[in-house]
Amino acid sequence: MRLQDYKLGDKPLRILEDTTLFKNERCIVNATKDTLALPIEVNRETLGYVFHGKGKLLIDSIIETGRGAVGKSTERDLNEPFLMLGGAKELSDSMSPVDSSDLSKLGYESAQACVERADVVCARFFRKQSRHSRWNWNTEDARLFAFMHDEDRLDLLISKKEKLLYVSDGETYVFKGDKGVLTRHGEVVVSKKGKTVHIMNSNVFVERQD
Amino acid sequence: MERSILVGPHGVRVFRRRPEERKARADPTKAASAMSALGNEYRVRILGELMSGGRYISELQEKLSEITSSTLSSHLDVLQEAGLVVQEKVRGRYLITIPGRMAYKMANRIARLLEKESI
Numbered sequence: 001m002r003l004q005d006y007k008l009g010d011k012p013l014r015i016l017e018d019t020t021l022f023k024n025e026r027c028i029v030n031a032t033k034d035t036l037a038l039p040i041e042v043n044r045e046t047l048g049y050v051f052h053g054k055g056k057l058l059i060d061s062i063i064e065t066g067r068g069a070v071g072k073s074t075e076r077d078l079n080e081p082f083l084m085l086g087g088a089k090e091l092s093d094s095m096s097p098v099d100s101s102d103l104s105k106l107g108y109e110s111a112q113a114c115v116e117r118a119d120v121v122c123a124r125f126f127r128k129q130s131r132h133s134r135w136n137w138n139t140e141d142a143r144l145f146a147f148m149h150d151e152d153r154l155d156l157l158i159s160k161k162e163k164l165l166y167v168s169d170g171e172t173y174v175f176k177g178d179k180g181v182l183t184r185h186g187e188v189v190v191s192k193k194g195k196t197v198h199i200m201n202s203n204v205f206v207e208r209q210d
Numbered sequence: 211m212e213r214s215i216l217v218g219p220h221g222v223r224v225f226r227r228r229p230e231e232r233k234a235r236a237d238p239t240k241a242a243s244a245m246s247a248l249g250n251e252y253r254v255r256i257l258g259e260l261m262s263g264g265r266y267i268s269e270l271q272e273k274l275s276e277i278t279s280s281t282l283s284s285h286l287d288v289l290q291e292a293g294l295v296v297q298e299k300v301r302g303r304y305l306i307t308i309p310g311r312m313a314y315k316m317a318n319r320i321a322r323l324l325e326k327e328s329i
Binding site for chain 1: 263264296297298299300301305306307308309310311312
């Protein structure tokens with residue numbers, strides 16, 4: 001399924017209860033009750049949603065090395081629309097159609113206004129020149145989130161089984177079990193089972209913890 | 211290039227330093243913040259506990275049972291603010307950072323030197 005063929009639904013839904021959209025040992029994405037959701041469809045199949053409401057992202061993008069912890073832990077309010085691919089089937093039972101009061105709570109005068117706002121994040125993610133638009137998405141056990149970072153950039157969170165990738169503000173974190181990789185300006189950290197290679201300011205540190 | 215030679219019990223070490231490196235001084239405010247975070251016995255002990263790996267607050271409380279949980283939390287806040295410790299938001303563990311390890315080692319080194327001096 002080519003993501004560039006997406007279609008955004010025109011009938012907003014609302015989440016009936018506070019919901020955890022994704023959770024693993026390093027990351028949690030929550031959406032509160034009454035968060036609006038617009039389905040993202042490809043070939044008439046709902047692959048995910050664009051959410052808008054009050055949500056929260058918690059992520060521990062920290063790698064433990066023998067020299068100390070590197071990275072940061074982030075807690076971020078999700079007040080802007082954000083996109084989720086995967087897990088759509090699990091969510092479909094916990095949503096219902098909206099009425100005008102649900103829309104007005106978030107400042108929308110109509111469903112169309114909600115769709116137009118949601119399409120900003122979709123267009124940015126799926127735009128034709130973007131590499132994301134050429135992705136094939138054939139899996140239900142993976143999750144992808146795209147959060148607005150600023151006017152032009154998105155933060156990405158992708159998870160499949162025990163693998164987790166987080167890209168934010170020029171920093172990239174990859175985790176799989178006790179393995180981790182971090183790249184950011186002038187710094188690369190690779191950690192695996194107590195062994196760490198840390199490249200920083202042209203210095204290379206290699207450690208092995210017993 | 212400036213050279214200094216240290217002769218110690220473990221051998222000879224030669225340190226080389228370029229003149230421009232000498233000029234590159236840290237921001238005194240940040241330096242003072244890191245030093246002030248070390249200026250408490252319990253905070254140094256917390257860093258010592260974290261040197262062997264991440265700890266939950268309950269584990270730290272067990273080791274530092276003579277202080278209350280609110281005092282422990284405020285010490286952890288000071289260490290976090292100084293960048294010596296980081297807390298995981300999801301798992302909740304506290305981890306020592308690279309500057310934290312350096313600060314702890316440095317504090318211990320100074321203490322050992324002072325002990326020797328006093329003898």
